[in-house]
Amino acid sequence: MPDVALTKKDFTSDQEVRWCPGCGDYSILSTMQAFLPELGIPRENIVFISGIGCSSRFPYYLETFGMHSIHGRAPTIASGLAISRPDLTVFVITGDGDALSIGGNHLIHTLRRNVELKILLFNNRIYGLTKGQYSPTSEQGKITKSSPLGSLDTPFNPISLALGAEATFVARSVDSDRKHLTEILRAAAAHKGSALIEIFQNCPIFNEGAFDIVKDNDTKGASLLHLNHGQPIKSETHGLIRENGALKVVALSGVNETDLVIHNAHDDDPAYAFALSRLSGSALDYVPVGIFRDVERAGYGSLVNDQVNEIIAKQGAGDLSQLLNSGDTWIVE
Amino acid sequence: MTKPVVSLAQVTIRFAGDSGDGMQLTGDRFTMDTASLGNDLSTLPNFPAEIRAPAGTVLGVSSFQLHFADHHVQTPGDAPDVLVAMNPAALKANIKDVARGATIIVDKDEFTTRNLAKVGYETNPLDDGSLESYKVHAVGLTSLTVAALSELSLSRKDAERSKNMFALGLLTWMYHRPTESTEIFLKAKFANKPDILEANLLAYRTGWNYGETTEDFSVTYDIAKAQMPPGKYRNISGNSAMAYGLIAASQRSGLKLFLGSYPITPASDILHELSKHKKFGVISFQAEDEIAAIGSALGASYGGALGITTTSGPGVTLKSEMIGLGVMLELPLIIIDVQRGGPSTGLPTKTEQADLLQAMFGRNGESPVAVIAPSHASDCFAIALEAARIATTYRVPVFILSDGYIANGSEPWKIPDIDSLPDMRVEFAKTQEDFLPYLRDPKTLARPWAIPGTKGIEHRIGGLEKADKTGEISYEPANHDLMVRARAAKVAGIEVPDLVVEDPSGDATVLVLGWGSTFGPISAAIEGLRNDGERVAQAHLRYLNPFPKNLGEVLNKYPKVIVPEMNLGQLAMLLRAQFLKDVISFNQVRGLPFTTAELMETTMGVLHA
Structure with missing residues (x-):
C-alpha cells in the first residue's frame, strides 16, 4: 500500500488530452482516474498498454507506466509483461478495430489462456482515427466512406466472441455511466485471470448517436437489462424468462417477478452467458449490461511461474556448469 | 581371425534412406560414438520438409553426412567415401555425389522390381553393371534383421524397423567405433518399451557381428584421434549451442530469460531446448503466431527480462512491425533468424543466407538494428552471449543470422569454463x-x-x-x-572487434571474405589452396551491422576481394554501397553449403586471372 492514499489527481498525467470534444473516451478516462486510487496499488506497479486507434491514446493521460504500441498487438506485449512480471497490474486499452479486426487473433488467444490482463474494449462501431470507415462491429448496411452503398460484413458481437474464446470474465458497460463502469472495473480488478470489458463508446464525429437508445433517459430504462448476480434480470419495463429452454425478453406487465431468470455469473456452462449475449445484436432494443460471466480458472502467468518454481523446488535451481557439461563428454589430454 | 586394419586420415560417410527409416538417428549415434573417440568431425543432416514423404520415392529421401578425421575438420565433406543406401530411392538420390571408387552399402532386399520401377530404374543397378566402378556391398539388411529378431514376438513390420540399427552396428564395426554409448542411449530411449529396446539392441549387435564374420567385408578402418586443444569436449549442434548461450547470457546478466516463439523449421529446436531448462527460470512462451511471439518478448524486455524470439525468414517478415517498435522504444530484444531457402515458404529444411538484407532493411522508415552471425555450430554459444551484450548495453534489437546448416550441423565443442564468460550485469x-x-x-x-x-x-x-x-x-x-x-x-x-585477416604469406593480393555459415567451406578451400602453394588471404565477418571499423582498410588493402555467399550477393551489395569496393561475388543458392572444391576452383580462377 502507498504511504499516503492516492487521489484521482495523482493518476492524471500532465499531457493535454487530445480527443474530439464530446468523445466518450473522456468519461471513460475520468472514471478510470477516479477508480485507480481505490485499488491501493502504487502507481509504478500499474501499466496501461494500448494498440492503435483513438482509444489507444489512453495511456498517455494516466500517471502510471504506459505503452502506446502497434495496431492490434497490445495483448501480446501485455502478455509478455504480465507473465514475466506477476507483481504488476496490467491493463490493455483497445477498440473495436484494434481488438477485433487486426488484433482478433491475439484477443482470443489471450482470453483462452486467461492471462492476468484487464482488457477494456472501447466499442464505437466505427474507425475513428482513420476518419470513418466501417468496423467489425458496425451494423450491416452501414453507410461509411468505405461503404457508400452500405457495408456487407456481418458484425462481431464482442461478448459472444469472448465467451467462445473461453474467457473467464466478460462484462459490458456504457461510457457515460460512471457508477456502473466503476462497479465493473472493480469486479474485473478482483478477477484473477483475463477480464474483457466491452464499453459502448460514442464517437460524436463519425458515429454520433450509435448508442442513444441505451443512453437517452427516455429509452434506456426499457432497453438496459441489468445483470446482477443473484438478482432477476430485467429493465424498468421488461424482464427475462426461460421459454422452451430459450431466453426470452417479455414485458414485466405480463409475468410474475418470480418467473424471471435469476442471474448466475458464476455458471460454469458458458452456454448460459452466450445466450445472454445473443439478446442484443446490431439493434439495441434490449441490451444486457453488467457481468455476463465471472468464473474461476487459474491465471496463465501464475501457471507459468508455478511450473518454474515447482521444478526448482524439486530439482534445485539450474547450474550452468552442470548444463554445459551434460551429455556425452570426453577429455582431450 | 582378426581382419586387417587400414589406417585412414579422414572419412566421409552418408547414411541415406526413406524419411521414416531413422537415418537422422543413425547418423547422430555414429556421430556421438565418433566424437567420443576423439576424432574431429562435422555433420550435415539433409531431409525433406515432409514428415513422412511417400515411401520409396526420391522425394522422400533423408540423409545424414558425417566427415571425421585425425585432423581439424572444417566441413561435412564434399563427396562421401561411403554411401549407405537403404533403398533404390536413396541410391538414386545420392549416387551423383559419390566419387568413383567409393564404397556403397545397400539393402539388397529393397531392390525389388516394384521399388526400382518407382524411382525409374529400368534395370537393377546392383547387377546391370552401372555400379562397376564402386565397391558395392549388397547386404540383406532387412532380411538379416528380421531373421535375427525372429525369436522375439514382434510383427514383421516392427522387426524391419530395426534395420537402421543393423546398419549402424555394421558401420560401427567397420570403423572401430565404441558401442557402449549407443547401447546406453537405446536403453534410455526405449526404457518404457522393452520389446523395442530388445529388438534394437539385438539388431545393432547383429550388424556388428555380421561385419566381423562375413567374408563380404575383409578390412576394417581406423582413424586416429585428432589433435585438439586439451580440455573437456562434447558434440553440439548450432541450435543447442544457441539455447545454451542464451541461458548463459541470462545467468551472467541476472536477467530472466523470456522466449516468445512460434514453431518454424529450422528454428524450433531452440524452443524445444530452452523449454527443457525451466529450472534456470526460463520462460518459454509458445505464442499464437510470429507477431505474438515477438510482441511477448518485447513486453518482457520492457519489464526487465532478456526478451528473445526465435524464427526463420517467413517469421521475420511477420515480425517486422514489432522490430520497428523495438527500434522506437529503444529496448533490448534478440531476434534469432535461422535462415532457410526462400522466398515465401521456399525450402524449409534447406540452408541459405538470403535474409541479410531483410534483417538490415526489412522495416518501414529508418530503422537500424544490430546484425551478427555465427560462423559455425558451436559458435552459436558465443554469438548468443554477444547478442545479449549488444542488446542490453545499447537497448536495441539485435538480429542473429544463423542458418539451417549451422543449426542442424554439429561438431565437437570445447566446453567453456563458466568463470571465463563475461560479467553481463545491467x-x-x-x-x-x-x-x-x-x-x-x-x-x-x-x-x-x-x-x-x-x-x-x-x-x-x-x-x-x-x-x-x-x-x-x-x-x-x-x-x-x-x-x-x-x-x-x-x-x-x-x-565491435576489428576484423582479423589471416594472410600467412603477408603478400596475398586476393582476399576471400565470407560471413556466417560459409566459414567452414571457405576455410577448407583456403587451406587446400595454401597447401598447393597459393598465396591467399581470408577474413570472416561476424558483425554485419555495424561492420568492424577496419573493414574499409582491409578491403582497400587487397586488389581482389572474393565474397562467397549462399544468396545472390547481399553482403557484396552492402560492401559496394558502403565502401565503393567492386568485390567479386560468388553465389550459389542450392539449399546446401558450398563444396570445398567449387570454392577452390573459383578462387584459383581469380588468383590466375
Whole structure:
C-alpha cells in the first residue's frame, strides 16, 4: 500500500488530452482516474498498454507506466509483461478495430489462456482515427466512406466472441455511466485471470448517436437489462424468462417477478452467458449490461511461474556448469 | 581371425534412406560414438520438409553426412567415401555425389522390381553393371534383421524397423567405433518399451557381428584421434549451442530469460531446448503466431527480462512491425533468424543466407538494428552471449543470422569454463526526480532501461516519434531529424572487434571474405589452396551491422576481394554501397553449403586471372 492514499489527481498525467470534444473516451478516462486510487496499488506497479486507434491514446493521460504500441498487438506485449512480471497490474486499452479486426487473433488467444490482463474494449462501431470507415462491429448496411452503398460484413458481437474464446470474465458497460463502469472495473480488478470489458463508446464525429437508445433517459430504462448476480434480470419495463429452454425478453406487465431468470455469473456452462449475449445484436432494443460471466480458472502467468518454481523446488535451481557439461563428454589430454 | 586394419586420415560417410527409416538417428549415434573417440568431425543432416514423404520415392529421401578425421575438420565433406543406401530411392538420390571408387552399402532386399520401377530404374543397378566402378556391398539388411529378431514376438513390420540399427552396428564395426554409448542411449530411449529396446539392441549387435564374420567385408578402418586443444569436449549442434548461450547470457546478466516463439523449421529446436531448462527460470512462451511471439518478448524486455524470439525468414517478415517498435522504444530484444531457402515458404529444411538484407532493411522508415552471425555450430554459444551484450548495453534489437546448416550441423565443442564468460550485469533506471526516459548515455547513446515497478519514474512510451530526452510525442521536424540520426548513430557506434585477416604469406593480393555459415567451406578451400602453394588471404565477418571499423582498410588493402555467399550477393551489395569496393561475388543458392572444391576452383580462377 502507498504511504499516503492516492487521489484521482495523482493518476492524471500532465499531457493535454487530445480527443474530439464530446468523445466518450473522456468519461471513460475520468472514471478510470477516479477508480485507480481505490485499488491501493502504487502507481509504478500499474501499466496501461494500448494498440492503435483513438482509444489507444489512453495511456498517455494516466500517471502510471504506459505503452502506446502497434495496431492490434497490445495483448501480446501485455502478455509478455504480465507473465514475466506477476507483481504488476496490467491493463490493455483497445477498440473495436484494434481488438477485433487486426488484433482478433491475439484477443482470443489471450482470453483462452486467461492471462492476468484487464482488457477494456472501447466499442464505437466505427474507425475513428482513420476518419470513418466501417468496423467489425458496425451494423450491416452501414453507410461509411468505405461503404457508400452500405457495408456487407456481418458484425462481431464482442461478448459472444469472448465467451467462445473461453474467457473467464466478460462484462459490458456504457461510457457515460460512471457508477456502473466503476462497479465493473472493480469486479474485473478482483478477477484473477483475463477480464474483457466491452464499453459502448460514442464517437460524436463519425458515429454520433450509435448508442442513444441505451443512453437517452427516455429509452434506456426499457432497453438496459441489468445483470446482477443473484438478482432477476430485467429493465424498468421488461424482464427475462426461460421459454422452451430459450431466453426470452417479455414485458414485466405480463409475468410474475418470480418467473424471471435469476442471474448466475458464476455458471460454469458458458452456454448460459452466450445466450445472454445473443439478446442484443446490431439493434439495441434490449441490451444486457453488467457481468455476463465471472468464473474461476487459474491465471496463465501464475501457471507459468508455478511450473518454474515447482521444478526448482524439486530439482534445485539450474547450474550452468552442470548444463554445459551434460551429455556425452570426453577429455582431450 | 582378426581382419586387417587400414589406417585412414579422414572419412566421409552418408547414411541415406526413406524419411521414416531413422537415418537422422543413425547418423547422430555414429556421430556421438565418433566424437567420443576423439576424432574431429562435422555433420550435415539433409531431409525433406515432409514428415513422412511417400515411401520409396526420391522425394522422400533423408540423409545424414558425417566427415571425421585425425585432423581439424572444417566441413561435412564434399563427396562421401561411403554411401549407405537403404533403398533404390536413396541410391538414386545420392549416387551423383559419390566419387568413383567409393564404397556403397545397400539393402539388397529393397531392390525389388516394384521399388526400382518407382524411382525409374529400368534395370537393377546392383547387377546391370552401372555400379562397376564402386565397391558395392549388397547386404540383406532387412532380411538379416528380421531373421535375427525372429525369436522375439514382434510383427514383421516392427522387426524391419530395426534395420537402421543393423546398419549402424555394421558401420560401427567397420570403423572401430565404441558401442557402449549407443547401447546406453537405446536403453534410455526405449526404457518404457522393452520389446523395442530388445529388438534394437539385438539388431545393432547383429550388424556388428555380421561385419566381423562375413567374408563380404575383409578390412576394417581406423582413424586416429585428432589433435585438439586439451580440455573437456562434447558434440553440439548450432541450435543447442544457441539455447545454451542464451541461458548463459541470462545467468551472467541476472536477467530472466523470456522466449516468445512460434514453431518454424529450422528454428524450433531452440524452443524445444530452452523449454527443457525451466529450472534456470526460463520462460518459454509458445505464442499464437510470429507477431505474438515477438510482441511477448518485447513486453518482457520492457519489464526487465532478456526478451528473445526465435524464427526463420517467413517469421521475420511477420515480425517486422514489432522490430520497428523495438527500434522506437529503444529496448533490448534478440531476434534469432535461422535462415532457410526462400522466398515465401521456399525450402524449409534447406540452408541459405538470403535474409541479410531483410534483417538490415526489412522495416518501414529508418530503422537500424544490430546484425551478427555465427560462423559455425558451436559458435552459436558465443554469438548468443554477444547478442545479449549488444542488446542490453545499447537497448536495441539485435538480429542473429544463423542458418539451417549451422543449426542442424554439429561438431565437437570445447566446453567453456563458466568463470571465463563475461560479467553481463545491467543497471536499470533508479527512482529519481524529473526522470527523462530518452536522455542518452553520452558513451553508448542508449536511453535508460526504465522498468515498471520503479517508483517515481512512471512514464509513457510508444511507437509515435519521441521528443529528445522527454520521450513525449513530438511531430517537430527538427526533432524527428535529430532522433532518426540519433538512433542511427547509436547502432553505428556499437563497439565491435576489428576484423582479423589471416594472410600467412603477408603478400596475398586476393582476399576471400565470407560471413556466417560459409566459414567452414571457405576455410577448407583456403587451406587446400595454401597447401598447393597459393598465396591467399581470408577474413570472416561476424558483425554485419555495424561492420568492424577496419573493414574499409582491409578491403582497400587487397586488389581482389572474393565474397562467397549462399544468396545472390547481399553482403557484396552492402560492401559496394558502403565502401565503393567492386568485390567479386560468388553465389550459389542450392539449399546446401558450398563444396570445398567449387570454392577452390573459383578462387584459383581469380588468383590466375
